[in-house]
Amino acid sequence: MSRSASAAEPTCSHAALDGFQTDRAFLGADHRRNERRTWIVMGVCVVTLIAQVLGGLVFHSMALTASGLHMAAHVAALLVASGAYALARRHASNPAFAFGTGKIGFLAGFANAVVLGITAIAIAVESVQRLFSPETVDYGSALPLAVGGLAVTLVCVWLLKPTEHGRHDLNISAAHLHLSADAMVGVLAIGGLIAGQRLGWAWADPAAGLAGAALVAQFAVSLIRRASSALLDINPSPELTAEVRARLEADGERVVDLHLWRLGPGHNAAVAVVEAAAPQAPEAYHARLRGLEGLSHVTVEVRTAKLPGCP
Structure with missing residues (x-):
């Protein structure tokens, strides 16, 4: 102190x-560990993205290509989180930052929360359109793809789980929630696909999308409130x-x-x-x-x- x-x-x-404060590196207790974890998870997502996009091109599968592009959103969110950790660490002793670089993680969390909010809106718009203009779904191809994507996401969620010391770190929390939201949306999507395949409920898939959009929006609002309170010195x-x-x-x-x-x-x-x-x-x-x-x-x-x- x-x-x-x-x-x-x-x-x-x-x-x-x-006396005066000389050490102004107000970083989280698990800063370096969280930084390593975000880079590792981003690597997993990059490999998955490349495999899905290449598979889509080779097998002429739009579903695989779309899934790969969706994974790109995870890569972008993790790149923001990892970059924030690296930037905060490298400039921790920079006197230009009057109170250190601890808030860079909150700024990254706010940015990822905004991305989550935009994602929720995009999912909701697409789901509403499909409710009123249903499209033929290839359930046999979509289900394995959805299950595979969910498996990768769950591994990433586990790798990014905040520790007890990291409970105050909004940057890792934002990255973790981003992937957790996607995992929950994946579960809903699988449920909707199964209902559509076995019960013939064509509306189940877009309905699951709307439910997922509401869930993602809730996470986004919660993160925005937490990040903005820190950034505005509440x-x-x-x-x-x-x-x-x-x-x-x-x-x-x-x-x-x-x-x-x-x-x-x-x-x-x-x-x-x-x-x-x-x-x-x-x-x-x-x-x-x-x-x-x-x-x-x-x-x-x-x-x-x-x-x-x-x-």
């Missing part, structure tokens, strides 16, 4: 300078804020200003202005905040409460 204090006005005030934890305030006011002081925001996965910063009739040194206030989980950067300004007649 960093320990620093800003100087207050020289009149009727007191403050001390208590208070990440009212409970942590209340604890910081309570500790700083433990001896009758008054916190006149307090801000808490997220710096990166599992890292939060706090800036506080403490006012007291007989204020302690800033070090004492930093000591009160030691041990708070997730609090990685602290700045405390200490002021002497204005006395009667003091300007």
Whole structure:
């Protein structure tokens, strides 16, 4: 936890300078591991994409070609996630980033959430069109393809499962949800294909598509909310804020200003202005905040409460 204090006005005030934060690499605890996992999963998706597209060209199968192009969306999402990890790591010590590069992952998560939202809209539009203008489905060819695609997706979902330490890492969560959503859509698609093949319900396939679109949209909205709250510096934890305030006011002081925001996965910063009739040194206030989980950067300004007649 960093320990620093800003100087207050020289009149009727007191403050001390208590050092500066030198390490601003506010990256997630599993940053390198998550980076490796996203590159591995992207490699799996690239191999699958090439195999499906080549198979489509060789066997003149539009279904295989379409499945390969769909896999390209996974590759793009994983490329964004992997690139964000690499960029954040390489520039972790770059002084141009005032509070480090921890938020690059949130930006990547937001981008992938937007892609998920666009995907949901595209699936919904196509499904509605097929409800009103049904097309002949080759169930015998489509089912094995859907099952194979689902198998690959499930392997990727397992490889990207966030760890306990990585629960705050929105970048890995976004990539994981992207593939999880696709897996659920795959399950719905298989159900719709089976219903169409065995029961003759031509509407089952597009209906499954609509259900999948709704599911993907729900994931997208959830991710957009989480990412935007971090990018817009919305208070990440009212409970942590209340604890910081309570500790700083433990001896009758008054916190006149307090801000808490997220710096990166599992890292939060706090800036506080403490006012007291007989204020302690800033070090004492930093000591009160030691041990708070997730609090990685602290700045405390200490002021002497204005006395009667003091300007």
